Amino acid sequence: xxxxxxxxxxxxxxxxxxxxxxxxxxxxxxxxxxxxxxxxxxxxxxxxxxxxxxxxxxxxxxxxxxxxxxxxxxxxxxxxxxxxxxxxxxxxxxxxxxxxxxxxxxxxxxxxxxxxxxxxxxxxxxxxxxxxxxxxxxxxxxxxxxxxxxxxxxxxxxxxxxxxxxxxxxxxxxxxxxxxxxxxxxxxxxxxxxxxxxxxxxxxxxxxxxxx
Amino acid sequence: xxxxxxxxxxxxxxxxxxxxxxxxxxxxxxxxxxxxxxxxxxxxxxxxxxxxxxxxxxxxxxxxxxxxxxxxxxxxxxxxxxxxxxxxxxxxxxxxxxxxxxxxx
Numbered sequence: 001x002x003x004x005x006x007x008x009x010x011x012x013x014x015x016x017x018x019x020x021x022x023x024x025x026x027x028x029x030x031x032x033x034x035x036x037x038x039x040x041x042x043x044x045x046x047x048x049x050x051x052x053x054x055x056x057x058x059x060x061x062x063x064x065x066x067x068x069x070x071x072x073x074x075x076x077x078x079x080x081x082x083x084x085x086x087x088x089x090x091x092x093x094x095x096x097x098x099x100x101x102x103x104x105x106x107x108x109x110x111x112x113x114x115x116x117x118x119x120x121x122x123x124x125x126x127x128x129x130x131x132x133x134x135x136x137x138x139x140x141x142x143x144x145x146x147x148x149x150x151x152x153x154x155x156x157x158x159x160x161x162x163x164x165x166x167x168x169x170x171x172x173x174x175x176x177x178x179x180x181x182x183x184x185x186x187x188x189x190x191x192x193x194x195x196x197x198x199x200x201x202x203x204x205x206x207x208x209x210x211x212x
Numbered sequence: 213x214x215x216x217x218x219x220x221x222x223x224x225x226x227x228x229x230x231x232x233x234x235x236x237x238x239x240x241x242x243x244x245x246x247x248x249x250x251x252x253x254x255x256x257x258x259x260x261x262x263x264x265x266x267x268x269x270x271x272x273x274x275x276x277x278x279x280x281x282x283x284x285x286x287x288x289x290x291x292x293x294x295x296x297x298x299x300x301x302x303x304x305x306x307x308x309x310x311x312x313x314x315x316x317x
Contacts, residue, residue: 024260025256025260027279027281028237028256028259028281029256031236031237031238031278031279031280031281032237032238032241032252034278035236035237035238035239035280036238038276054252057251057252058251058252058253059251059252059253063253064253064256067253067254067256067257068256068257068260070257071257071258071260071261075261075264
């Protein structure tokens, strides 16, 4: 085997390593041969013999490659190697890191969107609350009308019994309607006020479950 | 030789040689062979590891129309060498205390 053949088969044995490793190793041995055989006093024949002796001493390309590969493997396993090939997967770590990076990068867009969503939810809540309040006001109006009709009906009893009786009946019906409306609305408002608190409470419970 | 030279010792010897001045692979091998029986192929992985651990770095210099890759010890390498020397002294002393048990050291 000549030194060229040695280098060629060393390269072939190392072909699964990253190109950088292959180049580094083959360059090292090319240089090594050049240094070891750099003796101008030797004849061509003596140089050839020296080359053969040297290759015998270095060992087979397979054995040399095995040493290089095992050194590379231990470097990869100890985590010093950052080359992509053969790198053990650390999926969770990487994805966690990526999520954080994504979060940071998305912040300029994400924060305004979150604010806008919050504003929409808040304004919806305000709108529903306003509708309820107006219904309340309507209820108070009905109550006032009913009471007025009741009073007017009692007064009218003196002049016209039937008209007074009708007014009293209508008034009582309106008061009853107002009371029903008021009770229903009060229940609805209580629910509405409790809803955000309940939601917050439930999410807190969920959060608590995660730590169990 | 009855005793095997381990990778820690190889690191220490290579770093010690480099601490005396920049040199190249063939020279380092010849230097090491003066002290220990060493295959010509043992040193490359050692140098590669030292380089990757940032204990030495390489630079290329043209020599007679070809390239010589010089190895140069780093500050980190010198620190490691000091640590390895201390470790070696401790190791050597404890081995000797067994081998020459009872004798005055």
